[in-house]
Amino acid sequence: MATVKPILRIFDYDKALEFYIRWLGFRIDWEHRPEGSPAYLQVTLNDVTLHLSEHHGDGSPGARVFIDDFVHLAPFHQQLLAKEYKYNRPGLETPFYDPTALEMTVTDPFSNRLIFVERL
Template sequence: MNALATIPILRIFDEKKAFEFYVDWLGFQVDWQHRFDDNAPLYMQVSLGQLLLHLSEHHGDACPGSQVFVECSGLEAYHAELLAKNYKYNRPGLEEAEWDALIMTVHDPFGNRVLFNQRKN
């Protein structure tokens, strides 16, 4: 077996809020969306560069309050870009982590967290 990718699934409860947070503010693009019918919950994939996330309204797909750890580069520039958007629900800071990294944690409207981690070395 050769694993090709790991794609976290995050539980969402409101499609409009999910788009506002992940697409409009964080800058992800919507790769695809799926519903079994017009009255079914949304399941979709969003991406930001090589980072892929699945967002699901389906009960039981994921547990609210999850955290995703993202290794990245260019965190200071991305942080400045997010702050410039003046998103009223989230203004994350940059922190020095004990493991010699710069980190930024964002909290989505559904209780999930995305922790961006940039190693210093």
């Protein structure tokens, strides 16, 4: 089976690290950041892998990534709230399309949205 790794456009490396690494808890797998060049990196949280790119043409801000079958969403939600990240206080709700699921949407500093869903 193929693996999908969305490329999300970012505009500020430090803000991306604050959001993805320090708040959400992703880890940097690798990065390509030659001096004077835009950053390109791969980040992972559990089995979710994303590419973040400062390169022009690597995606448009405002993308949506649907992360289905995320395990232990309610405890993850509580961990995020406990960190008191001042730019994002996501809710946890039952989506209209599945009354047996939980959904949480977070928006990064570049208007990309990550939608985490757990099937109960």
